[in-house]
Amino acid sequence: MRPVLRGADPGPFAQYIDAAAPLAAQFGRYCSYCERYIETNLAVEHVRPKDTNPALKLSWTNFLLACGNCNSCKGGAAITLSNYIWPDSDNTLRAFIYRQGIVEVANSLDPNVHPLAVALHQLVGLDKDPGNPNLDRRPTRKDLRWKSRQDTWDLAQASREDLAQPNADTPQMRAQIARTALARGGFGIWHTVFQGDCEMLGRLINAFPGSAIDCFDIHGSVCKRPGGRL
Secondary structure (H helix, E strand, O other): OOOEOOOOOOOOOOOHHHHHHHHHHHHOOEOOOOOEEOOOOOEEEEOOOOOOOHHHOOOHHHEEEEOHHHHHHHOOOOOOHHHOOOOOOOOHHHOEEEEOOEEEEOOOOOOOOHHHHHHHHHHOOOOOOOOOOOHHHOOOOOOOHHHHHHHHHHHHHHHHHHHOOOOOOOHHHHHHHHHHHHHHEOHHHHHHHOOOOHHHHHHHHHHOOOEOHHHEOOOOOEOOOOOOOO
16 A cells, blocks of 8 residues: 655635645556556545534645545544554555455554554455455445456556566666556556665656655665554
8 A cells, every 4th residue: 555645735626626636746547555546436545534524624634635535445444553564654665565466454564563464454344355354344246456466466567577578678668567557557566576776666656646765765666654553
């Protein structure tokens, strides 16, 4: 899950939907949780639900972006911010491991942070995949986030294999891979597949708008976010 920088408040907003355009400009048209590129029906997500937190209904600090599936899974659940990690305040990329269509919580996390990552994983339904042994945590027929992740994984792997072909590793090829990643979304998958390729990781980090640069070291690997819990 890509860590993002919220940026300065462009408000005030008359309606929360008015924040959609500046949010997309800041973060790109990606779900803040599952990371898919969302061409239409991208929702202004209230981190703390607006129905139970009316004072935060128009607050920039309470906004992220979400797809319909993640937004629906999260619903109107009461949120205590400290019980979860968040992509705008923590390095959430350290919390999750991508394996094709699966997103897992990293077991290597600090024991104090691990349950917070599990809580977010379940809150937005990132654990929902067809192979989940818990039948209640399997996706509905309309929830194809796992399929999107699988397709993105396959595309990223194919892109890395293309780059490895004789005479294929050119700046133009690398720029095209970054453009493909932008069009597809799934930053966490691309970052995983290109581990060890520092130059390509740097391209990806800089290409995706709103990436929290201070969550990565000079090699493009994840590091602790200043002021964050991981």
